[in-house]
Amino acid sequence: xxxxxxxxxxxxxxxxxxxxxTRDLCDRLGxxxxxxxxxxxxxxxxxxxxxxxxxxxxxxxxxxxADKTGLDVMTPCSACFxxxxxxxxxxxxHGAPEGVEDVTGQSKVFxxxxxxxxxxxxxxxxxxxxxxxxxxxxxxxxxxxxxxxxEVTGKDNxxxxxxxxxxxxxxxxxxxxxxxxxVCCGGSLTLSRDEIVGQLCGNLFDMARQAGAQALVTxxxxxxxxxxxxxxxxxxxxxxxxxxxxxxxxxxxAIDPSRGRSLFKHHxxxxxxxxxxxxxx
Amino acid sequence: xxxxxxxxNEEGGGAIHPTSGLxxxxxxxxxxxxxxxxxxxxxxxxCPLFGITDLIPHDLMRCIQLGLEDRVLRSRHIWLCVGCExxxxxxxxxxxxxxxxxxxxxxxxxxxxxxxxxxxSAFHNSFLKTVKHNGRLSELGMMRDYKMKTGEYFKDFKLxxxxxxxxxxxxxxxxxxxxxxxxxxxxxxx
Numbered sequence: 001x002x003x004x005x006x007x008x009x010x011x012x013x014x015x016x017x018x019x020x021x022t023r024d025l026c027d028r029l030g031x032x033x034x035x036x037x038x039x040x041x042x043x044x045x046x047x048x049x050x051x052x053x054x055x056x057x058x059x060x061x062x063x064x065x066a067d068k069t070g071l072d073v074m075t076p077c078s079a080c081f082x083x084x085x086x087x088x089x090x091x092x093x094h095g096a097p098e099g100v101e102d103v104t105g106q107s108k109v110f111x112x113x114x115x116x117x118x119x120x121x122x123x124x125x126x127x128x129x130x131x132x133x134x135x136x137x138x139x140x141x142x143x144x145x146x147x148x149x150x151e152v153t154g155k156d157n158x159x160x161x162x163x164x165x166x167x168x169x170x171x172x173x174x175x176x177x178x179x180x181x182x183v184c185c186g187g188s189l190t191l192s193r194d195e196i197v198g199q200l201c202g203n204l205f206d207m208a209r210q211a212g213a214q215a216l217v218t219x220x221x222x223x224x225x226x227x228x229x230x231x232x233x234x235x236x237x238x239x240x241x242x243x244x245x246x247x248x249x250x251x252x253x254a255i256d257p258s259r260g261r262s263l264f265k266h267h268x269x270x271x272x273x274x275x276x277x278x279x280x281x
Numbered sequence: 282x283x284x285x286x287x288x289x290n291e292e293g294g295g296a297i298h299p300t301s302g303l304x305x306x307x308x309x310x311x312x313x314x315x316x317x318x319x320x321x322x323x324x325x326x327x328c329p330l331f332g333i334t335d336l337i338p339h340d341l342m343r344c345i346q347l348g349l350e351d352r353v354l355r356s357r358h359i360w361l362c363v364g365c366e367x368x369x370x371x372x373x374x375x376x377x378x379x380x381x382x383x384x385x386x387x388x389x390x391x392x393x394x395x396x397x398x399x400x401x402s403a404f405h406n407s408f409l410k411t412v413k414h415n416g417r418l419s420e421l422g423m424m425r426d427y428k429m430k431t432g433e434y435f436k437d438f439k440l441x442x443x444x445x446x447x448x449x450x451x452x453x454x455x456x457x458x459x460x461x462x463x464x465x466x467x468x469x470x471x
Contacts, residue, residue: 009417009418009420010418010420012417012451012454012455013418013420013449013450013451013454014420014444014449014450016448016449038457038458039417039457039458040412040416040417040457040458040461040462041412041416041417041418041462043412045363045364045408046404046405046406046408046409046412047409047412048364048383049364049383049386049405050386050387050390050405050406050409050471051387051469051471052380052383052384052387053469054409054465054466054469054471057465057468057469058412058462058465061458061461061462061465082366098468099464099465099468100465144364144365144366144367145366148365148366148367148369148370149366149369149370149377150370158370159370182367183329183367184329184363184365184367186329186363187363187364187365188363188404189361189363189401191400191404191424191427191437192398192400192401192403192404192427193361193398193400193401194437196330196333196361199333200329229440232443265447265448266447266448266449267447268443268444268447
């Protein structure tokens, strides 16, 4: 299987663990990725906030590049996924935006969770697990844009997605049922309104802990950034925050613990104590 | 069918369309009919900013219906809304409220209305400035520009250093597609 790959700007910066673990997993699981040549920022989160047409055109330029490869395009970033899938819907319904006349919308857009959450793939992954994540109890946090709005994402169950739970259970972990798995973390308010992000992330930590989770797991670089940062602030305020991990890091860990663990050094929150207490190397 | 769609009116909430004022202009620009809101409040019940923002979504919809333009454009909500898409996912009349927020934000800027949340407006402008220049987002460049605009030079210094030490913030970001991206911005008058 071969796919065009759009890492997104955060994949080269604050979301590097998600990008690196996604590439590595695809490599180990027989999916060939071809990074889009000369891709640009999709505009998330600011372009559409200031000018909807600018947001569509920026994302559409990447779709035009994907069209030329003849491949469908996959991204690990939730926000990029929402912008690319939204722009594709726009192109199919209203035609190409001005300035990006060569886009056809022929390449479909997937989020990494769409790809890995597929039933056949879960079985394939399960067969590769070397070190089951036994003893870990996790709260899967999806955030907003991998699921909503369903007209763009094509999801059947946007209020209660289950792909991450299925994958992590296949990796040997336990998952909890909890009510905030698709409730917003505050998104792009990180720099401008960090106290709101703190309040929303505080609710997430609190509820996940009450549900019995030992760590929060996400697939979105913006959610990760907000939660990982608030981990420090919550600890300072005496709230016992949970370590934050990408689901792709945990999948990689289950296949190759030392490789999975090598990504933890980029985190602000520290999962090492949690892992060693459960006898995970 | 999705679990949120079963109560939706597929006709889009009936045939009443606004004939004048803010709601009419919003519909002309976006195709979204604000009059189809019947104030059920489902959007506000799920809004993550409930208790934080000044106008919760169904209040804001009512203001649009009543043509209270000043109240809408001067609200903090049009800036605080991050587009989590919960309201439109749950709306029984399929009203795309986040797209209406995008429109109201744009309208406020075009009319020269001062943003009720200047920091958020500054963030978007700093973000887009680096994208226009580099073709991609430079996280460091964006932060630097944002700090210059807001004067909050040291507020996130500790965080910035922690991220830099962990190899997450690069001094030099990669650039791509600069000519095309600049042309896209210029075509949109940005």
